Every structure is written in structure tokens, then in C-alpha cells.
Amino acid sequence: MFEAILIAGFGGQGVLSTGQLLAYAGMVEGKHVAWIPSYGPEMRGGTANCGVTISSRPISSPVVSEPTVLIVMNRPSLEKFQNSVVKGGIIFVNSSLIDLRASRNDVRVFYVPANEMAEELGSGKVANNIILGALIELTGVVSPGAVEKSLQEVLPPHHHKTIPLNLKALETGAKLVRNGQKT
Amino acid sequence: MAKILMKGNEAIGEGAVRAGCRYFFGYPITPQSELPHYLAKRLPEVGGLYLQAESEVASINMVFGAAGAGARVMTSSSGPGISLMQEGISYLAGAELPCVIVNMIRGGPGLGNIAPAQSDYFQATRGGGHGDYRVLVLAPSSVQEIIDLMQDAFDLADKYRNPVMLAGDGVLGQMMEPVILDDEIKPPSLPEKSWAATGRMGRDRKNLINSLYIVPENCEIHNLELGRKYAAMEESEQRWEDYHTEGAEMVLVAFGTAARVCKAVVDMFREEGRPVGLLRPITLWPFPWKRVSALADSVRCFLTVEMNMGQMVEDIRLAVNGKRPVRFYGRVGGMLPVARDVYREALKILDGGAD
Numbered sequence: 122m123f124e125a126i127l128i129a130g131f132g133g134q135g136v137l138s139t140g141q142l143l144a145y146a147g148m149v150e151g152k153h154v155a156w157i158p159s160y161g162p163e164m165r166g167g168t169a170n171c172g173v174t175i176s177s178r179p180i181s182s183p184v185v186s187e188p189t190v191l192i193v194m195n196r197p198s199l200e201k202f203q204n205s206v207v208k209g210g211i212i213f214v215n216s217s218l219i220d221l222r223a224s225r226n227d228v229r230v231f232y233v234p235a236n237e238m239a240e241e242l243g244s245g246k247v248a249n250n251i252i253l254g255a256l257i258e259l260t261g262v263v264s265p266g267a268v269e270k271s272l273q274e275v276l277p278p279h280h281h282k283t284i285p286l287n288l289k290a291l292e293t294g295a296k297l298v299r300n301g302q303k304t
Numbered sequence: 305m306a307k308i309l310m311k312g313n314e315a316i317g318e319g320a321v322r323a324g325c326r327y328f329f330g331y332p333i334t335p336q337s338e339l340p341h342y343l344a345k346r347l348p349e350v351g352g353l354y355l356q357a358e359s360e361v362a363s364i365n366m367v368f369g370a371a372g373a374g375a376r377v378m379t380s381s382s383g384p385g386i387s388l389m390q391e392g393i394s395y396l397a398g399a400e401l402p403c404v405i406v407n408m409i410r411g412g413p414g415l416g417n418i419a420p421a422q423s424d425y426f427q428a429t430r431g432g433g434h435g436d437y438r439v440l441v442l443a444p445s446s447v448q449e450i451i452d453l454m455q456d457a458f459d460l461a462d463k464y465r466n467p468v469m470l471a472g473d474g475v476l477g478q479m480m481e482p483v484i485l486d487d488e489i490k491p492p493s494l495p496e497k498s499w500a501a502t503g504r505m506g507r508d509r510k511n512l513i514n515s516l517y518i519v520p521e522n523c524e525i526h527n528l529e530l531g532r533k534y535a536a537m538e539e540s541e542q543r544w545e546d547y548h549t550e551g552a553e554m555v556l557v558a559f560g561t562a563a564r565v566c567k568a569v570v571d572m573f574r575e576e577g578r579p580v581g582l583l584r585p586i587t588l589w590p591f592p593w594k595r596v597s598a599l600a601d602s603v604r605c606f607l608t609v610e611m612n613m614g615q616m617v618e619d620i621r622l623a624v625n626g627k628r629p630v631r632f633y634g635r636v637g638g639m640l641p642v643a644r645d646v647y648r649e650a651l652k653i654l655d656g657g658a659d
Contacts (some may be wrong), residue, residue: 141309141480144309144480145309148307148309148482154309154481154482155479155480155481156479156480157475157478157479157480158478160334160335160418160474160478161334161419162381163419178571179567179569180564181564181565181588181643182475182561182564182565182640182642183475183479183481183566184475186642200501244604273309273331
């Protein structure tokens with residue numbers, strides 16, 4: 122198995138930590154994983170992204186230049202990265218904040234109103250994990266159990282009280298896929 | 305044994321602490337700033353000292369002072385900062401002081417950029433400062449190897465009383481990978497440093513830390529002694545990794561991040577049943593010419609893959625000594641080689657008789 126996942130959005134949306142959670146879960150399952158952030162002369166409120174590679178074989182370059190899965194949390198990220206996705210790949214669009222349709226017709230696109238759904242659960246902060254739940258359900262790249270275990274490790278102890286909410290968000294995302302919601 | 309996900313730059317810091325390093329002097333620069341950031345918190349926990357100096361020139365001279373007093377000490381920077389440190393590195397080598405210098409290489413020359421590169425190979429392996437000296441250079445290619453090599457870096461520095469450089473790049477510093485750490489941190493066991501300037505302690509002579517040999521006859525003796533030390537390092541410390549080099553008709557040569565990409569290229573060829581292998585130098589100086597020279601007897605050609613305009617290729621050509629063609633493929637300015645492109649280049653040489 123091999124998945125190269127690019128997660129992109131505004132700084133502060135938690136795209137880096139979502140990527141770390143995914144990488145950690147891959148490690149828990151004994152897979153080869155690598156995580157790398159975009160780093161550069163970034164500015165507050167600017168875009169941030171990270172690449173996560175999860176593979177059954179050792180990882181050559183950790184840089185994700187041709188993602189098999191793209192998660193975009195804001196509009197500039199969709200515009201910037203949608204053409205880099207491999208043919209037959211997957212794009213998750215946070216439709217709460219993106220009023221644009223993806224222009225690719227050779228990939229599968231899922232529009233998820235992640236912020237609204239997260240607010241319904243009680244906090245907009247878990248928007249990422251709604252999409253992450255959908256991604257895991259769709260690709261099986263890691264198991265929900267591994268993510269649950271990884272939340273304990275990735276979240277600092279004073280945030281452990283948010284674990285039930287995060288799990289609810291992951292399950293809500295998974296349900297979207299199970300119920301066949303698309304475009 | 306704990307398996308955790310760790311960033312390369314932080315792994316350098318943790319590896320240094322576990323190797324007994326208790327002093328760090330440095331100045332921030334991307335893409336290695338997570339390392340001083342990590343040590344600023346970590347060193348005080350183990351009774352060490354972290355100090356952000358006013359510049360790289362100050363950092364390396366603080367390293368000189370701490371090393372002269374017998375401490376395990378480290379500094380780190382990236383290209384432009386390492387250039388500023390060169391005078392101090394020459395003095396450290398001249399005064400035979402052990403220390404570890406980390407260079408997480410970025411695109412150059414000049415200010416360049418903050419993206420990953422390997423364009424400081426010449427500077428690292430030829431000695432970027434003045435005078436006849438060598439620095440032992442280690443080049444990890446994974447976060448786990450960073451942890452493992454930090455112990456060796458400090459041990460080798462003490463063994464030879466010489467600066468050791470860890471040469472990485474922006475990708476290795478920024479990426480997170482799983483690492484296995486011992487649960488227990490052993491108390492550092494440092495060799496006795498009878499030469500250190502820590503007070504006379506009843507000896508009949510003072511210990512003096514110095515690189516000044518004003519009488520040419522004495523300076524010649526000093527250089528010859530240094531030369532014997534470097535020869536001993538060349539004899540004993542060449543390190544490399546062979547990846548499917550047995551029976552290879554072509555051997556790729558690459559280090560660090562470029563070597564990771566080349567392993568994927570070797571796998572692509574091996575899946576097709578084509579005998580292509582990889583030689584990954586782990587010491588850049590001393591360069592593993594013994595292994596390259598031995599391979600030159602059996603392979604058809606070499607292809608070196610670097611993130612620069614062709615620097616290590618010169619060492620490979622010296623080692624091959626004209627016996628086989630040595631080709632070069634590089635990406636520069638902070639760009640990474642892509643496995644598919646390297647594969648295509650290698651195929652062109654193999655099938656097109658371009659060698």
C-alpha cells in the first residue's frame with residue numbers, strides 16, 4: 122500500500138497536527154511513515170500544508186509533490202494544489218469555506234461542509250477530523266483504532282478531554298462515506 | 305524502547321543530549337531552528353547550558369572555549385551561518401579541539417533560499433577555512449540514523465580531538481519519522497581529557513589551547529602530526545551502506561536525502577530484474593574510496609546523484625581513477641531529485657551506451 126496525502130489550509134486550521142495524527146496512526150500500525158511541513162517565509166493567516174506518506178515499503182522522498190489524496194481546508198489551497206493530484210486520486214474539499222468546485226474530472230471529489238458539521242458536534246475546531254474520518258473510511262490507509270490510540274499520544278495531556286469529541290468527528294466523517302455522500 | 309514520531313532537527317538535539325553533550329551555542333537560521341529551540345528546553349533539564357549567541361562568529365568561538373575546557377559541545381547552523389564559522393573551525397582544527405558542528409544545508413550560494421540542498425559538500429569536505437585541515441563529516445539519511453550518528457559524532461570528535469560535522473539538509477531537518485529511543489538515558493561516559501585547560505591541578509606544566517606555531521620548523525611538525533591523524537581517520541573511519549550492489553552493472557552513488565530517492569530508483573530497476581545498486585557514503589570525509597575503488601573492478605559505470613551542481617562526483621572520479629565512466633545527475637537551488645527522472649537518466653546511460 123502507498124498513500125501520499127497532502128493537507129492544506131490556513132495557518133491555525135490545524136492542518137499540521139492533523140497530518141501528524143495520521144502519520145502517528147500509520148506508525149502505530151507498523152507502517153513506514155513520513156511527515157513534512159511546508160516551511161518557508163510564511164505569514165500569519167497565510168497558507169500552511171504538510172505531506173504525509175504512509176507505505177508498506179521504506180519511503181524515498183518525504184516530499185508529497187504528487188498526492189494520491191488532497192485535503193483542502195481553504196480556497197487558495199484548492200486552486201494551488203488540485204492539479205497536482207494523481208489521476209484517479211481523491212480530493213476532499215472543505216465546502217464550508219470553499220465556494221468553488223474542483224476543476225478535475227479524473228479524480229474523485231468529496232465536498233464536506235466540515236466546519237458546519239463540526240459546529241453541530243460542538244466545536245468548529247474538529248472540522249479537520251471530520252474530513253480525516255472520511256478519508257480513513259474511504260481509503261483504509263489506517264484503522265480507526267490506530268487513530269484513537271494516536272490521539273492520546275499526539276494531543277498534549279491538557280487536551281485529552283477533547284478526545285471524545287474528536288472521536289465523534291472522525292465517526293461523523295466516516296458515516297458520510299458509508300452513506301455514500303459525494304459531490 | 306519507545307517508538308515515537310520525531311522531527312529530524314529535534315532528533316539531532318535529543319541524540320546530542322543522549323551522547324553526553326551538555327553545551328550548545330548557536331544562532332537561529334532556517335531550516336535548522338527547531339534544533340536550538342529543542343535544546344533551549346532540553347539542555348537545562350539535564351543540567352546543561354544553552355546559549356543563543358549574538359552571531360555565528362560568536363557561537364563558534366564559544367564552542368572553542370567550551371571544547372578547550374574539555375566539555376562535549378555543539379553548534380548548528382545552515383549554509384550562510386556555517387560560512388561565518390569557518391575561521392573558528394580552522395582554529396578548532398588547528399588547536400585539535402573536539403566538537404560537533406551541524407550543517408542543515410540549504411540552497412545557495414549567498415543568501416540562496418531555505419530549501420534543502422547538498423551544495424556545501426565542497427565546503428564540508430575540503431575544509432571551508434584556511435590551512436591544511438580536515439573535518440570528519442557524517443551524512444545521515446533518516447531521522448533514526450541522525451539519532452544513531454550523534455553518539456558517533458561526539459565519540460569520533462573526542463577520539464581524534466577534531467571537529468566533526470553532521471551534514472544534513474532541509475528535508476532531513478523538517479521531516480518527521482518514527483525513531484526508536486532507549487527508555488534509559490545512560491550517564492555520559494567521557495574520555496579523560498588530560499590536555500583540557502581546566503586548571504594546573506599540581507602538574508609541572510600548564511595546559512595551553514593554541515593554534516599558533518610561530519616558528520616554521522615547529523609549525524611544520526604540527527602539520528605533519530595533523531596529517532598523520534587525518535591519514536589514520538582515512539584508514540579507519542570510512543563508512544558507507546551498500547544497497548543491492550552485488551552483481552550490479554550500474555551503481556548509483558548518493559548521500560542523505562538524495563540517497564533515499566536513489567533507493568526507490570534501485571527498487572524500480574530490481575523489479576525489472578536489472579542489476580542496479582546504490583552506494584551511500586555515510587562519511588563524506590573520509591570519503592569511502594575503498595569501497596568505490598573495489599566496485600570499479602566489477603561494475604560497468606557509476607551515476608552520482610546529488611542536490612548540487614556536481615561536487616561528490618569529483619571524489620568518485622578520484623576513487624574510480626579512470627577505470628569506469630562516472631556520470632552525474634543533479635538538482636539544485638533547493639529542488640529534489642525525483643525517482644522517475646533519475647530512473648530515466650540511468651536508463652539512458654544503460655541502454656543508450658551513453659557511458
